[in-house]
Amino acid sequence: MSRKRIVLIDGSSMIKEAFYSLPADGANGVRNLLMTILEKKEADYLAIAFSSGVNSRPVVEQELKAQEERLKEMAVSLKATVLVKEGYESSDILASLAKKHSEEDSDITLITKDRRLLQTAAEHVTIQVPAMGEEGLFLKTYGTEDIQNEYGMKPKLLKEVFALLTAEGLGERTACKLIKQFESVSNLYEHLEEVESLRIKDILKTFEDKIRKEETSLILKEDCELCLDFTKSISEAEIQEIMDMDFVPAEFPDDENESSVSASFHVVTDLSEAEDIFSKCISADRLGLQLVIEDKAISALSLCFGETDSYCILPEGLLSRDYLAGKAEEICKKSGHVTVLDLKSQLPYLKLDAGSSVIDAGVAGYVLNPLKDSYTYKDLAEDYLNMTVPSKVDLIGKATTSRAMIDNRENGVSYVCYLSYVAYLCGERLIEALKREEMETLFHEIEMPLIYSLFSMETAGIQVERERLKEYGDRLKIRIKELEEKIYGETGETFNINSPKQLGEVLFDHMKIPGGKKTKTGYSTAADVLEKLSSDYPVVSLILDYRQLTKLNSTYADGLATYIGPDERIHGTFNQTITATGRISSTEPNLQNIPVRMELGREIRKVFVPKEGCIFVDADYSQIELRVLAHMSGDSRLINAYKQAEDIHAITASEVFHIPLNEVTTLQRRNAKAVNFGIVYGISSFGLSEGLSITRKEASEYIEKYFETYPGVKSFLDGLVTKAKESGYAVSMFGRRRPVPELKSSNFMQRSFGERVAMNSPIQGTAADIIKIAMIRVDQALKKQGLKSRIVLQVHDELLIEAYQDELEDVKELLTNEMIHAADLDVSLEVEANVGESWFDAK
């Protein structure tokens, strides 16, 4: 008889791993693992262990705990045994069972995130640990040989290595070397004098207490007397049964009290019936409304003013599209509390302005949690109503609503009704949540009015000279061809230069150019790698040029051309609910990354021109993020630095290196600039050393000196991290929040990332708040003063206005004035403004 295959999963540690790598879905992550094992028939017996509440490590979040409970239920439904024992951690249970059953006729596999279990590897015991590989997360298997290969020792000794690793400054290789030499931590300390390296000896002395303490906590209890009941082995039939079950997350609601949809949905095509609904809407105290717009036309109006009914009004017969739009607008203007979803897309038909009291549920959802990737009615229903509803795709697939009304009217009506139904139910909840989180002002005073300003900017669009863009592209194409020939000549073969894979092979394999740095998939051919080689290998220079030209051609010359409309203008989309920090983003096309740094690319800006009779006025904040930092930190020296002179990077250099301002060298200024950037990004010596190509040691010296010079900045940044760790989110000056779940990660890299984010988000977020305020005020002032000039672009710290010639002076004054006074900081906001006949000239 063959050996029994027992698979034991460390539920407590695995759910935590899955929880952090697949946010909020730890339970499903581990369930999928169970399913895979069953599917592949890798186990005759499957059990999952959990730490008992009492003795487990501090429970980090409620959410994680809740997911653990969910997972237990799932495991039972999958016929896996759930193992819990008072006073034992999940890892103790696994260790005990492995020891007990490997002596019988069983092969044991332990799946765990807890590396301590590696010490239990033995002849019939292997351990699988989640690891990052080329294909993402996978399970790495460790048997005794694997451990011998990787660590060069017997599994039992690993405990000693892990204990040493708790000392800061001691790496895995060093720890292994020490244990191979001394065999145990206690023996090592007895023979400490035999350690050659002074540095290591020093570390070992400093951390002796910590290491010895850790050594004891690494001992796994192997005396847990749980028994596996093999009569409950999973049969073939049962596996089949489980596989046949249709598992969807919805079968495991995370809340027993989930709300359900109880409303009835109605379709209305009759005028008098519609009028009856409209009048009820106008007298309702709250309502959800949605004009469904597809292909620039209204395909339905969705209305909901009570929990019991939702209406889908279709443009048929006497109910013309214009009539529906007019009615929807009237309702929005007359009713007090209207909630819609994606207001900006409806503004072409709902002629509202920032004075309206309508709120956008999607934007509210974004303010409450900017990390989500969508804010559809389904998302909002899940997050704020605890309700699972079918998504748009579930109901009508990829069809349009009007198509669905013909092919599958019932689902089409459902979809339309859900829009206003969810908006109706969410409205109040969202406002309550915003109040609770102290973001109501941010929402009402900044985010809601911004919708109208963004709409205005999109509607205005920006004129682009089609012919000139084409000529530019043609010039590029000629030079690209020439470069291509030269490169093929130099390399002696034809290949696709735009393929990093092929390029890497040609350069580093065929031509044997040294210094091929690796990425996950092969050689890195990124610009910073190639630049280091370009002086020795002319062909590399050609390739860099080629890259630059093809980028300009595909993304900008050809790319932009496809977006020029019949009005000779590009009307891009400015998204308000994308970024984690509060910035806006730009798509189709991205008008926020038009080249400027390199001369050749900058030329493209010549094709962005004002229309006849107009001229561009461009204004951008100088150093807004550093000014925000100076203000928020309250560091008096940094604030004074801004008060006394213009060139902040030079002053920083002068103060940090203690040299007179007029003696600061170009290099010193450059270094100081990089440090300033680093501070804003959430400083790390590693990052700074990369940015400046200096050693990490030098980089940390710069940072140290910087913090000595500006101690207020240091305490401010430390405070940001501490507060974010306590509260779970970073906050801007105007109360904008960004959750930073990474701060709780047990993974060093992720946690460090969280710390940088906690330092950067309040700064970037505050700058974003400020320009949003400026933008709203400029837009509203233009309109209020009856000026025809309009904002056409926003590029994070820059506003571009297409100004009518006769309004030029007013516009210049208004624009700079509103930008400068958008926020009252301890350092003044400075704005650089320029006028020009193209975006190129106005910069």
Added chain:
DNA sequence: CCCGTCACG
């Protein structure tokens, strides 16, 4: 559909 690359602030 993901990755590497590169354009911007």
Added chain:
DNA sequence: ACGTACGTGACGGGA
């Protein structure tokens, strides 16, 4: 030892 600077979007290549 870990192997990153913060925030975005578009493109081409290659599974």
